[in-house]
Amino acid sequence: MSKVLLATTNAKKLVELQRILDAALGAGRVELTSLTDVPDYPDVPETGLSFGENALLKAREGARRTGLPTIADDSGLAVDALNGMPGVLSARWSGRHGDDRANLQLVLAQLADVPDEQLGASFVCAAALVLPSGREHLVDGRQPGRLIRSPRGAGGFGYDPIFVGDGTSSTNAELSPEEKDRVSHRGIALRALAKVLAKELPTLPS
Numbered sequence: 001m002s003k004v005l006l007a008t009t010n011a012k013k014l015v016e017l018q019r020i021l022d023a024a025l026g027a028g029r030v031e032l033t034s035l036t037d038v039p040d041y042p043d044v045p046e047t048g049l050s051f052g053e054n055a056l057l058k059a060r061e062g063a064r065r066t067g068l069p070t071i072a073d074d075s076g077l078a079v080d081a082l083n084g085m086p087g088v089l090s091a092r093w094s095g096r097h098g099d100d101r102a103n104l105q106l107v108l109a110q111l112a113d114v115p116d117e118q119l120g121a122s123f124v125c126a127a128a129l130v131l132p133s134g135r136e137h138l139v140d141g142r143q144p145g146r147l148i149r150s151p152r153g154a155g156g157f158g159y160d161p162i163f164v165g166d167g168t169s170s171t172n173a174e175l176s177p178e179e180k181d182r183v184s185h186r187g188i189a190l191r192a193l194a195k196v197l198a199k200e201l202p203t204l205p206s
Contacts, residue, residue, distance in 0.1 A: 003068060005034070011036075018030075018032045056128045058128070059129065060136075068132070069197075071127065072128050078123075079107065100158050103158070107162070116149075122185070124140070125186045126138060129193055142185055145166050147164075153173025155180070
């Protein structure tokens with residue numbers, strides 16, 4: 001079994017990626033660890049101007065500090081009526097990083113005067129794999145849809161409770177984990193990255 005670092009402290013992301021990798025590669029082929037298992041790991045500023053730049057920044061730093069193959073993603077919500085924002089600022093849109101409720105409420109407040117038919121939006125994800133050798137891979141995924149005015153559902157995280165993907169009437173927060181994996185921006189990106197990881201596995205230490 002190969003050990004791979006996921007450059008996040010978000011336990012939900014760790015569970016999500018492990019589930020996706022197990023489904024794509026077979027259970028037991030990759031053991032994920034997160035930054036909570038790495039002592040004295042400093043925050044990596046997300047200074048990139050795109051999701052891809054931020055994902056690579058985090059993955060490079062993880063591989064450099066730990067010597068492990070490192071996966072990192074940067075993802076967020078792009079709202080048509082807000083000219084693609086919050087975008088790379090999605091996790092700190094309200095000014096406090098990771099305050100899901102405040103971020104969601106601020107977006108809804110900013111869209112209060114926008115007609116329902118103009119609430120188009122997409123979830124966007126860039127996922128990077130950086131190997132200790134310096135080899136890098138970057139993939140992306142997108143889930144188009146629309147926003148609703150009131151949160152629905154208890155699953156997921158972030159903006160999931162107000163996002164309805166194309167082809168469904170359920171918010172991402174109302175989908176089962178497996179249903180969300182099939183359609184979400186992160187699921188699409190990480191499945192693409194799993195294919196890359198499968199090709200790299202023979203070169204990785206177990």
